[in-house]
Amino acid sequence: MDGDVVGVRIIPPVIEFYDAETSTIHCQNVTVQNISSSSKQIKFHGPDSKVTATVEFSTEERQDYQDRIILQVDDDVIEIPLCAYSPQPLLDLEGPVDFGCVVRNCKVLSKEITLYNHGTLPGNFTISYSGEKPVTIKPTKGTLKPHTAQNVKVEFVTKYVGILNEEAEVQLDGQEPSTLQIKAEVVESSLQILSPKNGQQLKCIKFGCIYYGTDKTQPAVLFNNSPDVVNFVTSLDEEAEGMEWDTFAKTKSCSSSLTSLMRALPNQGTLLPYEKVPIFFRFSPRYNNSRQGWKGTSTPPPRQDFALYMNIVTVGNSGGSDVTNEKEIGIGEGDQRTPLDSVQQVIHSLHILLTGQGISTFKKKEPKFNPGITPLVVGEVGQLVDVKVDELKAYQQGSLFRGSEDTRTSTR
Known part of the structure; x- marks a missing residue:
């Protein structure tokens, strides 16, 4: 584990003083434990024995310090880093912002990320986006008090189909400039x-x-x-x-x-x-x-x-929310609003x-005849008659007894 060297264990391996105020004595304990199977000379300490020392730090100027503590174990020299940090803001911004796979429907999507200040002093922040995509960030700048958090809203309008991969520049007090990734995949609704x-x-x-x-x-x-x-x-x-x-x-x-x-x-x-x-x-x-x-x-x-x-x-x-053509309405003007102000x-x-x-299920009916007696058309008369007068043709008359000598054929 960290801090194990030449048969001893140093806890903590690095001595750090955070928010070191001026004219104040800051103390921290450091422990050296013999984890080997033989005696170690830090004076004389048998196996499994340990010694604890107290490190004190004070300063008259507000600034950061770095030093070391020399520890001699038998013939080995061990350096324990010593760091002291003056009070300062410590800002931390979540990210990236990923909207995932969304539909192109001209709606406003929003996600919130949190900006933290873990430090002991107020810290300023600035977030700027200079791209051409429909992306909005609120707020873009401000001051965060010590040990507080603030939500930052990122809005995106799904107007165009494609991959969104944008970056916003982030400047936090006491840190190098960084970027905030904004991602989305916009697909066509189908x-x-x-x-x-x-x-x-x-x-x-x-x-x-x-x-x-x-x-x-x-x-x-x-x-x-x-x-x-x-x-x-x-x-x-x-x-x-x-x-x-x-x-x-x-x-x-x-x-x-x-x-x-x-x-x-x-x-x-x-x-x-x-x-x-x-x-x-x-x-x-x-x-x-x-x-x-x-x-x-x-x-x-x-x-x-x-x-x-x-x-x-x-x-x-x-x-998301529907894209509407809404106008700002003053106090007391709600009765004057028309439905055309909001269009879904x-x-x-x-x-x-x-x-x-x-x-049609109708089938054409053939004319019916009574051969020999009344050689006339006997088609039905009614609503579904399909044979018209001009469609009728001449028919031959026949005798009642077709074998008779008086059989005559005439045309009407």
């Missing part, structure tokens, strides 16, 4: 729709053809590919409705409303960092017959092709295309 089969990212959900009045559901996985908790809400983009490629594209009564045509389940929720949750997209085409006109002339439901965009938007965040910003929006086709 909501993704993944295939439940192979985990590949999906840009489009295809429902294919389904009948009017039925529903079809497609499963997927919603992935929060970010180190932050996010809240999401789904909504159809009604300003970009897509296209209905048919002659009935402009007949809005022929299809259901957008809010019920395609939807996501769940339509809102909270995702933990890097969490995956199942999400289901449902396509529900509906057809509403016209309430005007003859029932017998009603047309069957047309085929319609839909291409709609759904937005999955994340708003707010669990960490959207962090991320995911657009996914949903496509599907609505088709």
Whole structure:
């Protein structure tokens, strides 16, 4: 161990006097122990014996001193360092400041580090940052009383994606200039729709053809590919409705409303960092017959092709604080504040295309005939008649008894 030399142990190995005031006697004990198996001559001390001496120090000037004490053991000379320090501030700043992996969402992140003064005199400090990154340090200078501590706040705005590795210059009383490391990794927030089969990212959900009045559901996985908790809400983009490629594209009564045509389940929720949750997209085409006109002339439901965009938007965040366009409000002016003074910003929006086709279950009915007796068309008359008059063709009349000699064939 430290202080063991030539068979003796010196405790302490270095004699130090801290905060040595002038015109004051400072005392400290030093012990020399024989740890060898033979006698040592410091006068005469047998094995395992020890001797304790008291070292006194006094000064008339406030300054630091260094000296030594000579100790002779048998024929060996041992030097014990002697140091005396005048009262002074002893500042210690924690660090580095590491924000870790964060999301680019234009939010203000903050961390606090502590500045200590372990000395007996007040100490001044200065912290300066001259970089171009959105980093703020508060306070940047001040005086710390003896045996006290002060928090220093470091703020960082997550505006840009990339690695942050900045340095702030630190000047503490009685010490050489040093640096404070400020680190962070800023990543892009990313909501993704993944295939439940192979985990590949999906840009489009295809429902294919389904009948009017039925529903079809497609499963997927919603992935929060970010180190932050996010809240999401789904909504159809009604300003970009897509296209209905048919002659009935402009007949809005022929299809259901957008809010019920395609939807996501769940339509809102909270995702933990890097969490995956199942999400289901449902396509529900509906057809509403016209309430005007003859029932017998009603047309069957047309085929319609839909291409709609759904937005999955994340708003707010669990960490940091929202970036708002807030103004300072004086005392008594709170009633004059408008909602436009505080605007919550959207962090991320995911657009996914949903496509599907609505088709009819109606099948074209062939005309029915009564051969030989009433050779007339006997097609049904009703709401679902599919054969129009101009589509009918001429048919041959037949005799009731096809083997008769009077069988005649005529065309009407």
